[in-house]
Amino acid sequence: MASTTVETREPDSEDPVVELRNASVTYDDGNSYVLDHVSMDVHRHEVIGVIGESGSGKSMLAESMLDSIPDPGVLRGQVRYNPSEGEPIDVLDLTTEELRQLRWEEISMVFQGAMSSFNPTMRVGKHFEETLSAHDADIDEGLAFARELLQDLYLEPDRVLNSYPHELSGGMQQRALIALSLVLEPELLVMDEPTAALDLLMQRSILRLLRELKEKYDLTMVFITHDLPLIAALADRLAIMYAFHPVEIGRTEEIVQNAAHPYTRALLNSTPNLDAPIEEMVPIPGSQPAPINVPDGCAYHPRCPLADEQCRSSKPDYVSVSDRHTSACYHWDDARDEIALNYSENLGDAARSGGDE
Amino acid sequence: MRYYAERVARSVLTVWAAVTLTFGILRLMPGGPLVQLRGQLSRRNMSPEEIENQIAVYRERLNLVDAPIHEQYIAYLSNLLQGDFGQSLKEGEPVLQLIGEALPWTVFVMTVATILIFAIAIVWGALTAYKEGSTFDKVSSVAGVLLGSIPFYVFAFILLLFLAYQNKFFPASGRMTPLTDVELTVGFIIDVLHHAALPIASVVVVQAGLQMLSMRGNSIQVLGEDYVRVARLRGLSDRRISTRYVARNAILPMYTGFLTLIGFNIGNSVILEQVFTYRGIGYVMFDALEVQDYSVLMGVFLVFTIVLVVAVLIADLTYSWVDPRVKSGDASEAY
Numbered sequence: 001m002a003s004t005t006v007e008t009r010e011p012d013s014e015d016p017v018v019e020l021r022n023a024s025v026t027y028d029d030g031n032s033y034v035l036d037h038v039s040m041d042v043h044r045h046e047v048i049g050v051i052g053e054s055g056s057g058k059s060m061l062a063e064s065m066l067d068s069i070p071d072p073g074v075l076r077g078q079v080r081y082n083p084s085e086g087e088p089i090d091v092l093d094l095t096t097e098e099l100r101q102l103r104w105e106e107i108s109m110v111f112q113g114a115m116s117s118f119n120p121t122m123r124v125g126k127h128f129e130e131t132l133s134a135h136d137a138d139i140d141e142g143l144a145f146a147r148e149l150l151q152d153l154y155l156e157p158d159r160v161l162n163s164y165p166h167e168l169s170g171g172m173q174q175r176a177l178i179a180l181s182l183v184l185e186p187e188l189l190v191m192d193e194p195t196a197a198l199d200l201l202m203q204r205s206i207l208r209l210l211r212e213l214k215e216k217y218d219l220t221m222v223f224i225t226h227d228l229p230l231i232a233a234l235a236d237r238l239a240i241m242y243a244f245h246p247v248e249i250g251r252t253e254e255i256v257q258n259a260a261h262p263y264t265r266a267l268l269n270s271t272p273n274l275d276a277p278i279e280e281m282v283p284i285p286g287s288q289p290a291p292i293n294v295p296d297g298c299a300y301h302p303r304c305p306l307a308d309e310q311c312r313s314s315k316p317d318y319v320s321v322s323d324r325h326t327s328a329c330y331h332w333d334d335a336r337d338e339i340a341l342n343y344s345e346n347l348g349d350a351a352r353s354g355g356d357e
Numbered sequence: 358m359r360y361y362a363e364r365v366a367r368s369v370l371t372v373w374a375a376v377t378l379t380f381g382i383l384r385l386m387p388g389g390p391l392v393q394l395r396g397q398l399s400r401r402n403m404s405p406e407e408i409e410n411q412i413a414v415y416r417e418r419l420n421l422v423d424a425p426i427h428e429q430y431i432a433y434l435s436n437l438l439q440g441d442f443g444q445s446l447k448e449g450e451p452v453l454q455l456i457g458e459a460l461p462w463t464v465f466v467m468t469v470a471t472i473l474i475f476a477i478a479i480v481w482g483a484l485t486a487y488k489e490g491s492t493f494d495k496v497s498s499v500a501g502v503l504l505g506s507i508p509f510y511v512f513a514f515i516l517l518l519f520l521a522y523q524n525k526f527f528p529a530s531g532r533m534t535p536l537t538d539v540e541l542t543v544g545f546i547i548d549v550l551h552h553a554a555l556p557i558a559s560v561v562v563v564q565a566g567l568q569m570l571s572m573r574g575n576s577i578q579v580l581g582e583d584y585v586r587v588a589r590l591r592g593l594s595d596r597r598i599s600t601r602y603v604a605r606n607a608i609l610p611m612y613t614g615f616l617t618l619i620g621f622n623i624g625n626s627v628i629l630e631q632v633f634t635y636r637g638i639g640y641v642m643f644d645a646l647e648v649q650d651y652s653v654l655m656g657v658f659l660v661f662t663i664v665l666v667v668a669v670l671i672a673d674l675t676y677s678w679v680d681p682r683v684k685s686g687d688a689s690e691a692y
Contacts, residue, residue, distance in 0.1 A: 068590055100592045109590060116583040121605050121681060127591075130601075134592045164681045180591075 011046030011236050013324060016082060017188050017220050018042040018065050018107070023077035025060045025069050032291035034073065035060040036244040042188065044084070047214060047221045049231035049252070051267075052241030053288050058224045061241065062192045065222065066103050067091050081106060084187060105135055108186035112193035114174035118165035124176055125161030128183055135184055142183055149179040152216065153209050171202040175209065182217070190222045195230065203227075207234050228271050232256055237324075240264045243289050243299035250325030257341075260321040260332040262304045265339040280342040298329070306331045306338060364673055368666045375662040376437070376655070380430055383651055390446055390649040391415060397648075418444045419651060433655070442659075443652030445645070452656040455641055460660060462532055463630070463637030466553050467622040470560040475615050477565040482572025483604060489577055498573070501566030509625065513559035513632045520555060527555050530634035556633045560622060568611070568618075575607035582606075609680050616672040620665035 018041070025035035035057045042048055042065075052058040060069065069075045079091040083106060094102060103109075111117055118127060125143075132142035147157035153175040160168065160176050168176065174194060181189060191210075195203040211234055214221060225231045231238070238255045239246040240263065248261040259265045266284045286303040289295060298316050301307035310330055318326040329335060394415055398408045416423070424432075436443065442452035485494045504512075521529035528534075533548050579585060580603060588598050626639030634640070638657055645653035677683045 066590065070586075103590050104592055111583055111587060113583045117587045119584050119588070119602055119606070121609070122601065130593055130597065131591045134594065134597075166682050 011043045013041075013043050015044045016041035017044050018222075019078070019080040019082070020061075020064065021078040021080070023061075023064050023075065023079055025057075025064060025073050025075050027073050027291070030074070033244055033294070034291050035064060035075075036294070037077070038064075038245050040239060040246060040249065042220060042222055043237075044220055045218055046236040047223055047234050049235030049238045050222060050224045050241060050246075051226060051228055051231060051238060053226060055288060055290070056241040057244035058226075058241045059192050060244070061246075062109065062190045062222060062224050065091070065188070065190055066107050066109055067094070067099060068103070068109070081188075101135065104131065104181070104186060105184045106186055107188045107190065108181040108184070110174075110177055110181045110189065110191045110194045112196045114177045114194070115165070115170055115197065117177050118173065120165055122164070123161070124163055124165060124168070127180055128161065131180065131183060137184060145185075146179055146183050149182055149213075150176065152213060153179055155179075171198055171206065174198060174202075174206060178206075178210070178213070182213070182219075185217070188220045188222065190224075192224045193226070194223075195225070195227075203230060210234060228267065240267065243294055244291065245328075247300065247329070248325075248327045250321070250327075254322065254325045258336065259341075260319075260325065260327040260336060261329045262306055262331070262335045262339055263300045264327075265335055265341060266303075269339070269342045282342065306334055361674060364670060368670045371666050372659075372662055375666075376434070376659060377430070379655060379658045379662075380433065381426075383649075383654055384426055384429075386649060388649065390419060390651060393648050394446070414449075415446055418446055418449055437659075442656045445653050446648055446650040452652050455653060456638060456656055456660055459636060459638045459641045462635065463623055463626045463639060465549075466556050466629075466635070466637065467560070467626060468619055469553070470557045470564075471615065471619045471622055473557065473561045474565045474568055474618070475611070477561070478568030478572050479604070479608060479611075481565070482569040483576050483599070483607070485569070485573045486576030486580060486603075486607075487599075494573075498570065501570045503566070504563055505567035505570075507563055509559050509563040510628045510632050512563050513555070513629060516555050516559050517632065528552050529555075532636055552635075556629055556635055559632075560625070560629065564618070564622075568614075571611060571614070572607060575610055576603055579603050579606045612679055613669075613672040613676065616668040617665065620668035623664045624661045 020038050020040045023035060023038045024033055026033055038061060040061075050058045050061055060073075063069050064075050064079060065081075067075060067079065075092065077092075081089045081091050081102065083089065089102070091099070091102065118124060128143060128146045129139055132139050143161075146161070150157040150160055155172060155175055160172065165173055174197075178194070195206050198206065207230060210221070210223075213219060223231055223235060232252055235252050237250065238252050239249045240255070240261065241247070242263050248255065248259065248264045250260075255264060256268065259268060263284075266282070269280075269282045270284055272278070272281060284303060289299060295302055295312075296315075297313050298304070298307070298311045301311040304311065308331075316328045316330050318328050319332055321327050321332055391412060395408065395412060398411055403411070433443070440453070442456070444451055445455055481497065485497045488494050517529055520526045528551065531552055533539075533545070533552055537545060537548060539545065585598060585602050588602050593602075623638070626637050627642055628639070629635070630637045630640040631643050638660060642654065642657040644650075645657065
C-alpha cells in the first residue's frame, strides 16, 4: 500500500520499541480503570493508529508510554522501552531523573492543543533552546537541526523561531510543536490527537508532512485519534479502543476491509465516507461505559447484536484472526457475516489518496 | 504613536474633569471658609474690628471668594495653568510648597507598602498554589480573606496600641525623631524607616492577603495550562518552570493592579496619616478640611487625581512591554 512501499525501512514486528504488558491506569484508589490491562507492542518504524471514542482511554494509552499519567491516576503493569542500541528499559522503574531524560530524548509527545503547548510570553525559538539545554544537548547543533525540521515542515525557520506563539497560526504552531518534539531525535513520537483543533485542509497537510518526516527520519509513531479515515491514510496498523482497552489490533487494510470485531465494524459503518450515501451511515446505539460501571464480561455486550450468555459472563481473550490481526471477541467470525460493511472495499484507498493530496 | 497620543490626551481630559468636579463639590459644602474662620476668631475674644481685619486678610488669600462661581473657576484654572495653586488660608503659604514638602513622605510610605504587598503576595500566592488543598493553603486563604476584610485604619489602631503604646517598639507618631538633621546618613534613614514602619505595616498586612488570593488564583490557572505540562515533559527544571512559566504568566494580570494600587493608596493616606500623625499629603488635606481651605483642598485633590491618572497611564503605555501578546495600539486599557 502507498504508505508502506515508499518507506526506507519496513516495520519490524519482531523488534518492538515499546511493549506494554498489563498496563492499567486507575483512579479512586484502584476502583475505576481508565486503562484496563493493556498488552500491546509498538513496532520499530511503524505508525500505529489508536482509534476510539472520547473517553475510551486512548489518551491514557499514550500517556502511559511516557509514564506521564496526570495525578492522581496510578499506572501499573509493565512498560518496556527497547532503545535501538542497548538494554531494554523498564519505564516504570526509572528514577525521576532517568524518566526526565527518557522523555523527549527517547520518547516524545505532541499534545492535542498546540495553541496551548507554548508559553505565551516566550518566543518559540526559546522553547527549542531551553529544551536542548535541559537535556545537555549542543545548542548550536540542535538549533541547526530545528531549522532543518522547520524547513521540512514548510515553515520559515527564522520567522517561526523569532515569533511569539500568538503570532503564528494554529497550523504553524502545530508544525512548530512537531519540530519541537523531534528536536532531540527521539526514537518514538506519541501524538495525542495532534490535528484535533485544526481545519480539515490543515489536518490533511499535517498528515502528509508527518509521512514525509517519518520517511526521512525513520520515525516510529503512535497516533491517537478518533478520525478513522484520517489515520487510515497514514497508519500501518490500527488499534481500536473500546472501554479502556484495545478490542482489535491489525494491519490497517485488514481492519478497514475485514474487521473482526462487532464494535470495529459498527464503528466503520458509522464513519462518513464518500462511497456510502449519508442514509447508510449507522450510529451505534447506546453509549460507551464510564470507568465506574464497565459491564461484566465483554464490555461491548450491551450494545452488541451478537451478544449471548458467554459474552455477558466472561471477558473474551484475544483471538488471532489472521497474521498479526487479533480480536477480543467470541464471535469474530460471525461478526463478519452478520454485520455488513456499508462501503466498497476501497475506503482505505480513498482515504489514502485523500491524504496524498 | 497615535495610541500614545490618544491615551495622554484622554488623561489630561480626565484630570480636567476631576478638577472641575472637585471645584464644584467643594463650593457646595455648607458655610464656606470665611464663616468657619469667623466662628473660630470670635471664640478667641477678639474685638469685632480685629476680626474684620483678619477676615480681610483671609478674603485676600482666597482670591475672589465673593465673586460668582464661574468667575472663581476661570480664575482658578488660569492660575493653575501658570503653576499657581494659590495660598493656604491660615499661614498664607503657597499651596505648591505645602504639597511639595508633604508629598514625598506619602509617596515613600505608600510605594514601599505597595511594593511589599506585591512581593509578599507573589511569593505567598505562588506557594499556596503549589500546595493547593494543603492545610497551609487553607489557612492562608482564610487569613487572606480575614485580613482583607479589616479596614486598614482599624488595624492601624491595633498596631498602635500593642506596638507603640503597650510596648514601645515603634514611635506612635511623626515622620522622624524631632530635631534630627535631615541628611542622608544611615542613622537618619533608619530613623525614618522606624517611624514609617507602623503605617507601612498596617497597609501591607491588610492588603497583601487579597493580592495573595489573586496571585494564587492566577498561579493555579497557569499550573493547569498545557504549556506547563509540556514544559515538564520536555524535562525543564522545576526552577525554570516556576519562574519563567508559572510566575511570569501569573504575575502579568497583576501588573496593572500594582500600579493603580499605588495611586489608590496615596488617596488612602488621608486616614492613615491622621491615625499616625504622619505629616504627609493626607495629613495636610485633613488639616485643610477643618477650615475648608479651598486652595489646599483643591491642590491635594489634584495631586491624588494626577497620581492615579498617571499610574493608569503608565500601566497602559507599558503593558505591551511586559505582555508580548498586547501590541501597543491594541487598546489595552486598565480603566
